[in-house]
Amino acid sequence: MGAMRESQEFQRIRSLVDAVDAPSACEVVLGPGDDAAIVRLDGSEALVLSSDLSVEDVHFRREWTTWESIGFRAIAAALSDLAAMAARPIGVLLSVAVPPEVDAETMDEMARGMGACLRRHGASLLGGDLSRSPGPVMIDVTVIGAAANPVERTGACPGDDLWVTGRLGGAASAAAAWSEGRQPDPDARRAFERPCPRTGEARCLRELADIHAMIDLSDGLAADAEQMAAASGVRLILESEQIPLHRSLENWAQPEVALAIAAGGGEDYELLVALGPGTADAAARKLAREFNVEFTRVGRVAEGAGVKWVGADGEIVDPPASGFDHFAGEA
Numbered sequence: 334m335g336a337m338r339e340s341q342e343f344q345r346i347r348s349l350v351d352a353v354d355a356p357s358a359c360e361v362v363l364g365p366g367d368d369a370a371i372v373r374l375d376g377s378e379a380l381v382l383s384s385d386l387s388v389e390d391v392h393f394r395r396e397w398t399t400w401e402s403i404g405f406r407a408i409a410a411a412l413s414d415l416a417a418m419a420a421r422p423i424g425v426l427l428s429v430a431v432p433p434e435v436d437a438e439t440m441d442e443m444a445r446g447m448g449a450c451l452r453r454h455g456a457s458l459l460g461g462d463l464s465r466s467p468g469p470v471m472i473d474v475t476v477i478g479a480a481a482n483p484v485e486r487t488g489a490c491p492g493d494d495l496w497v498t499g500r501l502g503g504a505a506s507a508a509a510a511w512s513e514g515r516q517p518d519p520d521a522r523r524a525f526e527r528p529c530p531r532t533g534e535a536r537c538l539r540e541l542a543d544i545h546a547m548i549d550l551s552d553g554l555a556a557d558a559e560q561m562a563a564a565s566g567v568r569l570i571l572e573s574e575q576i577p578l579h580r581s582l583e584n585w586a587q588p589e590v591a592l593a594i595a596a597g598g599g600e601d602y603e604l605l606v607a608l609g610p611g612t613a614d615a616a617a618r619k620l621a622r623e624f625n626v627e628f629t630r631v632g633r634v635a636e637g638a639g640v641k642w643v644g645a646d647g648e649i650v651d652p653p654a655s656g657f658d659h660f661a662g663e664a
Contacts, residue, residue, distance in 0.1 A: 344437075345437055345440065345463060346365075346463050348437060348440070348441055348444075349429075349440060349441070349444045349463070350365050350458060352441040352444035352445050352448065353444045353445075353447050353448035353451065353458045354448045354452075355424075355447075355448050355451035355452055355456065355457050355458045356451075356452060356455065356457060357457050358423055358424065358455065358456070358457050360372050360373055360374060360423055360479075361423070361424060361457050361459065365458055365459065365460045365461075372423055372424070372459075372477060374479055377481055378479040378480060378481050379479065379480060379481070379483060380477060380478070380479055381415055381418050381420035381477070381478040381479060381480055381483050382475065382476065382477050382478075383411065383414035383415065383475070383476050384411065384473060384474065384475040384476070385407075385410045385411035385413075385414060385473075385474050385476070386471065386472070386473045386474075387403075387406065387407040387410065387471070387472040387473075387474075388469060388470075388471050389468075389469035389470040389471070390469055392406075392407075392410075392600075393406060394511070395470075397508075397511045397525075398525070398526050399442070399446075399526075400439050400440075400442040400443040400446070401442050401443065401445050401446035401449075402446055402525075402526035402527070403443055403446065403470075403472075404442075404443035404444060404445065404446030404447040404450075404472075405446035405447065405449055405450045405526065405527060406446075406525075406526065406527075406528060407447065407472040407474055408425065408446075408447045408450035408451060408456075408474055409450050409527075409528045409529070409530050409602060410474070410528070410530075410551065410600070410602065411425060411474035411475070411476045412425075412450070412454055412456065412476055412530040412532055413528075413530035413531070413549040413551060413602040414476060414549060415476050415478040415530070415532060416530045416531045416532045416534070416535040416549055416602075416604060417484070417486070417535070417547055417548050417549040417604065418478075418480060418483040418484050418485070418535075418547070419480055419482075419483065419484045419535040419536050419538065419539040419544070419547065420478030420479060420480040420483055420532075420535075421478055421479050421480060421532070421536065422454050422455060422456040422476065422477075422478045422532055423456060423457065423477045423478055423479055424451075424456050424457035424458060424459040424476075424477050425451065425456060425457075425458060425459060425461075425474050425475060425476050425477070426459050426460055426461045426474070426475040426477070427447070427458065427460075427461035427462075427472070427473070427474055427475075428461050428462040428463070428464070428472075428473040428474075428475075429443075429461070429462075429463050429464070429470075429471070429472050429473075430463075430464045430465070430466035430470070430471045431463075431464075431465065431466055431470050432465075432466055432467060432468035432469070432470065433465070435470060443472075454530065454532050454533075456476075459477065482539075484535070484539060484544050484546070484547045485546065485547075485564075486546050486547065486548045486560060486561045486564040486565065487546060487564045487565050488545040488546040488565060488607070489545050489546040489561055489562075489565035489567050489569070489607035489634045490545055490565075490567065490607070490609075490634060491567060491634055491635050491636045492609075492610060492633070492634065493545055493546075493607040493608060493609060493610065493633065493634040494607070494608050494609075494610050494613065494630055494632075494633055494634075495558075495569060495570075495571065495605065495606070495607055495608075495630065495631050495632040495633055495634065496605075496606045496608060496613055496628055496629060496630050496631065497550070497554070497576075497577065497603055497604065497605050497606070497628075497629055497631050498531050498534055498603045498604045498606075498620070498626055498627070498628055499529075499531075499577070499601065499603040499626055499627060500577045500578060500579040500580065500595075500603075500627065501550065501554060501576060501577060501578065501579060501595040501596070501598075501601050501603060502578055502579040502581070502582045502591065502594045502595030502596075502598050502601070503520065503521045503523075503524025503525065503579035503580075503581055503582075503601070504521070504524045504525040504528065504598065504599070504600040504601060505553075505594045505595075505597070505598020505599060505600065505601075506518065506521040506524075506579060506581045506582055506594055506598070507521040507522050507524065507525035507581075508525060508598070508600075509594065509598075517581070518580075518581035520579070520580050520581050521579065521581035524579060524581075524601075525600070528600065528601070528602045529602065530549070530602050531549075531602070531603065531604050531626070533624060534604070534620055534624050534626055535547065535604060537616060537619050537620060537623070537624070538604075538606060538608075538616050538620075540616075541615045541616040541619060542606075542608050542609075542612045542613055542615070542616040543608055543609030543612040544606060544607070544608060545607045545608065545609060546561055546564075546565055546606070546607040547604055547605065547606045547607070548560060548561045548604070548605050549602055549603070549604055549605075550599070550601045550602065550603045550604065550605055551599060551600060551601075551602060552599045553596060553597040553598055553599040553601075553654060554571070554576065554595070554596045554597075554601075554605065554631075555596045555597050555640070555652055555653065555654045555655055556597070556599070556655065557605055558571060558605060558640045559639065559640050561605060561607070562638065562639055562640055563638075563639075565607070565634075566638070567634050567635065567636065567637065567638070568634070568635045568636065568637030568638055568639055568640070568641060569632060569633075569634055569635075569639075569640045569641070570632045570633050570634070570635055570640075570641050570642075570643060571631055571632040571640060571641070571642050571643070572631055572632050572642075572643055572644075573592060573596075573642050573643065573644055573645075573650055573653060574644065574645045575629065575630065575631045575632070576592060576595055576596060576629075576631055577595075577627060577629045577631075578591055578592070578595050579595065582594060582595060589653065592653045592654075593653045593654040594654075595653075596652075596653045596654040597653065597654020597655060598654075605631075607634055613628065613630070616628065640652070
């Protein structure tokens with residue numbers, strides 16, 4: 334009897350795994366190729382799991398960027414959920430659905446971007462699924478991490494200071510430019526195509542600062558601050574003049590528009606952190622020294638509910654933006 338011929342689907346899966354070329358962490362007992370992955374942990378850590386879905390024409394457009402960048406962004410968005418809990422990445426499970434015009438070469442390009450992001454954060458490809466779709470392209474990433482004491486968004490306390498990593502609004506600035514038929518600022522384009530989930534930075538903060546709550550800024554500072562406030566049962570007071578704008582927004586003729594993009598655009602994948610007062614200095618120095626990342630105080634936590642924005646003199650101002658909502662407008 335002749336040798337069994339490998340199906341086109343399995344050929345593609347094998348090609349994807351080879352193109353990702355991600356490292357295998359020591360905890361990974363069994364990676365891609367079986368029905369499930371096996372990850373062994375000792376008793377001192379908890380598994381941290383999350384999933385993130387990237388849908389064409391919602392999260393990305395193929396005419397804006399390369400397939401390599403699309404793959405990179407899909408992995409980065411999912412890893413950012415681990416960063417929000419100060420978890421150490423272990424690996425991802427990846428499910429992809431593509432229409433007929435997305436050929437094997439295109440998928441390999443997308444996989445190379447995925448692999449680049451996984452290698453940067455020391456995570457493994459554990460397995461997944463591949464399906465034909467009538468369209469659009471959909472990429473679902475399940476992330477698996479570990480942490481001894483995962484940080485939640487529920488612990489912000491009155492008196493805490495609010496800090497953010499990095500600068501905000503770069504990805505949204507690029508998306509706005511493309512939507513208007515313009516080429517974005519190069520720095521903004523890089524922010525969109527190569528977001529950096531703060532996995533290492535979050536663990537540094539966990540080690541050096543008194544973290545009470547943390548959330549990643551995927552839907553924008555305005556929306557994600559509301560999520561932290563609701564989860565913690567407190568009021569977050571944000572100082573509009575302190576919001577660190579991405580460099581592509583710094584010299585805009587309409588600063589209020591720049592602030593709205595920074596506060597509401599989303600997909601920054603930075604971190605909003607509630608810290609015990611006076612505990613940020615050592616962490617801020619290490620973030621600057623080892624990660625080249627800014628750490629900026631943007632407000633404080635008070636008793637009450639919701640989010641209040643204040644201006645330079647402490648006066649209450651209108652929220653600059655509402656943040657991204659997939660189902661805005663529905664009853």
